[in-house]
Amino acid sequence: MPQTSVVFSSILGPSCSGQVQPGMGEHGGGAGGGSGDLIFQDGRLISGSLEALMEHLVPTVDYYPDRTYIFTFLLSSRVFMPPHDLLARVGQICVEQKQQLEAGPEKAKLKSFSAKIVQLLKEWTEAFPYDFQDEKAMAELKAITHRVTQCDEENGTVKKAIAQMTQSLLLSLAARSQLQELREKLRPPAVDKGPILKTKPPAAQKDILGVCCDPLVLAQQLTHIELDRVSSIYPEDLMQIVSHMDSLDNHRCRGDLTKTYSLEAYDNWFNCLSMLVATEVCRVVKKKHRTRMLEFFIDVARECFNIGNFNSMMAIISGMNLSPVARLKKTWSKVKTAKFDVLEHHMDPSSNFCNYRTALQGATQRSQMANSSREKIVIPVFNLFVKDIYFLHKIHTNHLPNGHINFKKFWEISRQIHEFMTWTQVECPFEKDKKIQSYLLTAPIYSEEALFVASFESEGPENHMEKDSWKTLRTTLLNRA
16 A cells, blocks of 8 residues: 555554664673773773763864764764754854864964864765754854954954855755755646546546557656655755654654655655556456556556666555456456566565565665666665664663763664665666656546445445445435535
8 A cells, every 4th residue: 555644653663673683682792892971892882971972973183984984973962952952052062172272282272173073964965964954053053153253363264264155055055955845846747536426437638658558768767756756855854754763753853844854745646646556457447458557567666666666666666556457357367467476575664574575685785786877776665675674763762861962773673774775866868858757747546435436336346345345435426516
């Protein structure tokens, strides 16, 4: 069945727990030992107090944090505090270190320290520019940059780097704001109420086969749409899944639900594609043509699988498994279902979608070794990806018994989100066909009620339950008319 509000709803049920490493909730010790409020295991940071983790983020004269740690902590810290509060604490730590350098024998290293602070802020603004849309965060950024500029008043190198960083940040914010405005203007396809007790076949009307009859070409255009939609999702959007659930549990940091628009828009695209597939099948009057339509979509789904576009593939299969389509037994009896059976095998939900995960792993390995952009495409089933993040968060605690943050958990969440973001940045190699894409995005789709009407009129009810449903539906529609 198609997704329904996957981000924060009951669809995130117990059917899929994702693949996570065991023991993430345990207190780490081991070979790496620990110092202060940070605990390392085999040289890898696994836990620490929030204050120690913040201090570990800020450079010193002789230290600069690993880029992987910067991304992971900046991403996960929003579960515990809003970005502007973190930025304020970073500013305080910078002031303390600056004062120590000015009072000690290493005053000459102030310029080097300032350059490292600017580099950290540069990485922050590049990875999470949306954090600085908040006025408080922008004010904190200006305060920090003003302080570090004073450490290099002679040749202005630091000041020049800050100016470049600020300009890039403002451009990123402007571009993202324009994109969001454009997305909000794009509405889902109009819902067609469909035929109401028609007594004769409708006049000839355009269908998907009249626009594109090549399964490969349609799969390529679907991939275009997928990559375009998914490119508007950012790491902090995905982290809202965790932040929101914590806010429901009365934790101190609430997720900003306004930032989930891109997630909901991508979810809606999945639902619309599923309903479009069902509409295209159910509105066909002749059984022979319905059979051809089903076989066409089976071929499209197979081409999506070959490309690595698993999300469109799952949406198409979901559309064909909707009750109004699945009940058309006379039509399905004429379909060569061997290909469909293979597709359903790949999407078999047993063992936590083990077959799909194996195929996804193969596509990921192909992408990593790719010599062409066509081989780099990996578009996972978004619903399952969200579920994996959700359950990874719910199964493993944020805090360990000693009060430390369970950073091992956030390493894994960050790893999965970073991998997803790598997939979203692939440029689509296929030529864009505006006519086909326009049809896919704007063609009217039937409501669930209209799908059942069309389905029952194509193949009448076969049992008492269907007869009762059909009778109730006819009465409802007649009364409404």
